[in-house]
Every structure is written in C-alpha cells, then in structure tokens.
Amino acid sequence: MTEQTEKKSYELYFIFSMNLSEEERENLINKFFDLIKTDGEIEKIDKWGKRRLAYPIKKEHEGFYVLINFKSGSKIPAEITRVARITNGILRHLLVIGRNEI
Helix, strand or coil: CCCCCCCEEEEEEEEEECCCCHHHHHHHHHHHHHHHHCCEEEEEEEEEEEEEEEEEECCEEEEEEEEEEEEECCHHHHHHHHHHHHCCCEEEEEEEECHHHC
C-alpha cells in the first residue's frame, strides 16, 4: 500500500529586483514553477507588477511583486525557502499556508 501525502494550499509572495530584465524575472518564476511541480500543482499566479517599496531593500526603492498560489506536499515549502534565500534578484519572499488550511 502506498502512503498518500496530503497536499496543503500555500501562498508564495516574491518581490523581485527591478534590476532584472523581464526575461530574467520570467526565468526565476519558471525556476520556482519547476520546483513546485516536482510534488505539487500551481493553482494561480498573479503578477502585481512594479510597486514602490515601503522601505528601501538593498538600496532599491521599487520591486516587481508576484503571488503564486499552489498545493504541495510538506517538503516543497522548505525547498522553496532554501532556494529563494540563495537566489540573486529576489529582494524578499514570503511563504504562508493558504487561508483555507488554517
């Protein structure tokens, strides 16, 4: 008998540096898509676009905001956090359990 892993809903927020080209930004987004797809499914992506930051981050005053809603097993969120911390071009990221999971 195979053990079935319950998948939870997550919200993943990114603020990308405005120093990235559109192509570089899309490549980073696709990198995280591929990571999520290893054990999950993407439900929705919402590109908020260029926004002014509330305070400077790494001497930048604007960032490109993206929200990704997905479902996955328990190992993917930790891997996303690890990869986001070491990836250049990401000013901030936030990963939270979806509202319907609380």
